[in-house]
Amino acid sequence: MSHLQKITFSSDRLIEAQLLLLLQIKSSHGYELIQRLNDADFTIEEVDPATIYRHLRRMDKEELVKSHWETGPSGPGRRLYTVTKSGEELLSQWTINIKQQKEKLANFLKTYEQYHNS
Amino acid sequence: MANNNYYLKIMNAGALHRIIGNCIEVFMQKNLEVTLEMKGVGSREGAKRLLSGEKCDIIALADQALFAELLVPDLVEDYFVFATDQIVIAYDHFSRGSKEINSENWADILLQPEVIFARSDHNLDPCGYRTLMVWQLAEKLYNRPGLTHELDSACLHYSTYPKSLDLAGALLAGKVDYAFLYSSEAKQLGLPYITLPSKINLSNPAYADYYDQAAVSVESKIPGKNIIIHGKPIEFAVGISKTTQHDDLAKQFVDLLTGHEGHAILEECGMIPC
Numbered sequence: 001m002s003h004l005q006k007i008t009f010s011s012d013r014l015i016e017a018q019l020l021l022l023l024q025i026k027s028s029h030g031y032e033l034i035q036r037l038n039d040a041d042f043t044i045e046e047v048d049p050a051t052i053y054r055h056l057r058r059m060d061k062e063e064l065v066k067s068h069w070e071t072g073p074s075g076p077g078r079r080l081y082t083v084t085k086s087g088e089e090l091l092s093q094w095t096i097n098i099k100q101q102k103e104k105l106a107n108f109l110k111t112y113e114q115y116h117n118s
Numbered sequence: 119m120a121n122n123n124y125y126l127k128i129m130n131a132g133a134l135h136r137i138i139g140n141c142i143e144v145f146m147q148k149n150l151e152v153t154l155e156m157k158g159v160g161s162r163e164g165a166k167r168l169l170s171g172e173k174c175d176i177i178a179l180a181d182q183a184l185f186a187e188l189l190v191p192d193l194v195e196d197y198f199v200f201a202t203d204q205i206v207i208a209y210d211h212f213s214r215g216s217k218e219i220n221s222e223n224w225a226d227i228l229l230q231p232e233v234i235f236a237r238s239d240h241n242l243d244p245c246g247y248r249t250l251m252v253w254q255l256a257e258k259l260y261n262r263p264g265l266t267h268e269l270d271s272a273c274l275h276y277s278t279y280p281k282s283l284d285l286a287g288a289l290l291a292g293k294v295d296y297a298f299l300y301s302s303e304a305k306q307l308g309l310p311y312i313t314l315p316s317k318i319n320l321s322n323p324a325y326a327d328y329y330d331q332a333a334v335s336v337e338s339k340i341p342g343k344n345i346i347i348h349g350k351p352i353e354f355a356v357g358i359s360k361t362t363q364h365d366d367l368a369k370q371f372v373d374l375l376t377g378h379e380g381h382a383i384l385e386e387c388g389m390i391p392c
Contacts, residue, residue: 031353032323037324048316053392078198079392
């Protein structure tokens with residue numbers, strides 16, 4: 001439950017929610033996750049591979065995800081990440097937090113537009 | 119486990135020299151009667167040496183694609199991607215133009231007649247063919263037709279400093295002003311460096327399709343015949359030789375390199391564990 005109390009809304013921390021969602025949809029290795037994150041168009045800034053790998057290692061240590069080496073019939077072995085039960089719970093909390101943030105941002109835009117249109 | 123004077127040989131990319139050295143130190147503290155010897159090579163050169171019959175127990179290379187091209191399935195069964203990096207332009211504070219160079223004007227600074235810059239040998243060292251790919255991608259990104267040719271003509275001949283570690287040494291000795299290296303090498307040597315745009319520095323899997331447009335001809339495993347290799351995000355990989363007599367110990371070492379202790383060592387040395 002300690003994860004549920006520590007959500008703070010920042011673009012760096014938001015990557016955690018984005019990775020958890022993509023891993024809930026499908027287990028992936030880091031290389032593929034970076035490509036999927038880029039394709040998902042969740043962020044304005046470019047996806048930084050070092051940041052993604054750092055988050056994955058931290059989330060692995062915190063047991064939000066688990067990983068194992070996957071070797072295919074061809075190509076290299078890569079560390080495959082899967083979301084855990086704790087990770088899924090944290091993702092639900094993130095979703096609530098993001099909805100609240102969306103409302104606050106909408107309030108900001110509404111106030112801005114009202115002032116500039118008046 | 120009674121490891122009476124076991125001896126393991128590791129063939130590693132020159133760029134991994136400090137990382138493998140640090141891993142050996144940790145490994146030997148846990149396995150007192152095991153001796154590990156490391157041999158730094160240009161990765162392409164090293165893979166070819168194995169093809170020619172040279173023996174080793176563990177192979178750690180700067181390009182994971184070399185395993186599929188040269189070593190699997192005859193010499194290595196499985197191999198694992200464990201780190202990534204990017205190509206940068208390293209220099210020192212005495213390098214000509216070092217006060218002006220940045221990630222936008224680097225090509226113009228390098229092309230000034232008094233500036234000396236170098237790259238490693240593309241036939242021996244992945245850093246060499248990756249540098250050629252960076253130039254090709256820069257030509258496209260900056261819309262400067264002919265830039266690759268201009269840089270190639272102005273660059274010191276690749277045989278002068280054939281491996282990226284030779285190149286780093288030349289930079290430290292003041293023999294060149296700029297060198298195309300991995301960022302981890304520049305960080306380990308305390309050298310300042312220019313970070314290139316991620317669309318050309320081969321760091322980001324999101325640009326894999328873009329990198330694929332770059333293509334370099336290198337000597338293949340068949341003497342006298344070349345092959346074309348395409349740009350890919352940089353990935354370092356490790357595998358165990360099928361000829362090893364010490365499979366368990368080799369696996370233990372690979373586990374160390376690819377596990378938490380290896381991650382800490384890779385990060386200390388400026389690489390990105392993955």
